[in-house]
Amino acid sequence: MKKFLTLIITSLAILALAACGTSEENNTSASNDNKEQSEQESQENKEQEKEKTELVVGASTTPHAEILEKAKPILAEKGINLKIETYQDYILPNRDLSEGRLDANYFQHKPYLENQIKEFGYDFASVGPVHIEPMGVYSKNIKSIEEIPKGTDVIMSRSVADHGRILSLFERKGLIKLKEGVNKIKATREDIVENPKNLQFHADVNAELLPQNYQREEDALVAINTNYAIKADLNPTEDSLFIESAESPYANLIVTKTKNKDNEAVQTLLKVLQSKEIVSFIKEEYEGAIVPVEK
Template identity: 55%
Template structure:
């Protein structure tokens, strides 16, 4: 009888020890889980703090090449604590409207004459933070292969963007196709300022810039002045396909533009510096094969 009692007590003691061990393990597992959760929370907080340290800027740009150039600049800006958000546009009106309304911190698509016209007509309080690249404008045609092949009465199609008219007409004058009134600033010239037109060229200035390539495809016997960004996007190579191409010393640099209140904004100043850096300039030269020309000053 004593042996039976001792056996039962020993069995009960063993079960008690096992139960305690199991409970300890479960508590340990819970502690480990809590530790992992705490670690994850710490990591998340650290990541959040790191993201909060980045200064975010929103820049509007034409699709090609402007947005592509900005995409190359984004990692370089991130290294300097700046997060770049790119908003892409297909036309020339909204980027300035959105900049004025505060939806954008800056935009990158326009040259000085266009900017000055927009400011005068719409009252924008904008400032030019610096040029990034030049897009030599060109004249293209499906059937006309050279300036010498332009026949009498040929239609010259230019966009309805008036600030580009003087730029286009000056190129035609340099090729001897027209003569402009010498009392008019060539950069501000319009079709009405043509005083000599020996080939009786016709001019169509009613087309939206984004639709110029469609007219190039459809109107085969015309000569169309196409902005380089649209030409590249359409698959044209300006240095090979244009029958007339603006020289590299063009004053029409594409600018980073911001509201005047942000003229000294450090993040936007850094954006200009990065876009003028050797790495980005090399990308532009290699990617676009001379179709756009970097500006370093």
């Protein structure tokens, strides 16, 4: 009888150990399966990330980079990982594009682009327009065109590409007259034939420093690019003495190397920036200070 009980107890112990072993094996197997699945999913995610096209775009901080940030998640849904490089000046974005550090840039209008191509020999092309930044003229002390005294200093940027634009604006306001038949986009101070108020036009300041001149030269007229005006907490539609209309031909462009003009990712970038969602964002965010190009 004792031998029988001992045999039963021994058998039960063996079965228990076998059950435990099976349980541990099952747990280990399940753990290994989960680990393999996790590693597989991780690898798939990495492969999906690799499949995303990275697009490096150089842009002025305001408003260009802000607009690109809004477009970033839309582009991500289309498989494009947008990387934004911000700039404070108008020289480096084209140089970096030429040297391959950028795939495209977004900060310049057509006359500036053409001038840069002529000066540096860049092999660039415009992909298309996104928005217009109306040029405004500001003054701390002069509150209306009628109040402008004779001999008032007019401070412009040293960028030759902006001179015709500014002079044309002054002509439209009746303050000067340009030579008959002159190309208004390329007009210079030498093309002024009538200047009844004897305005003194100066062009020796970098564009990004114009808001400082506005603060310092209180009796002067200062022509400020809208992106720099906004950055200096000026509201172009409220604080300017006068400003370009929305029909300005100086639309800001997406620019790339000529060989990449038809690149699918670059073309998608333009389409997103011209989409209803981005157009609505520009209108709501900048309240007329920035005017979207609508297609």
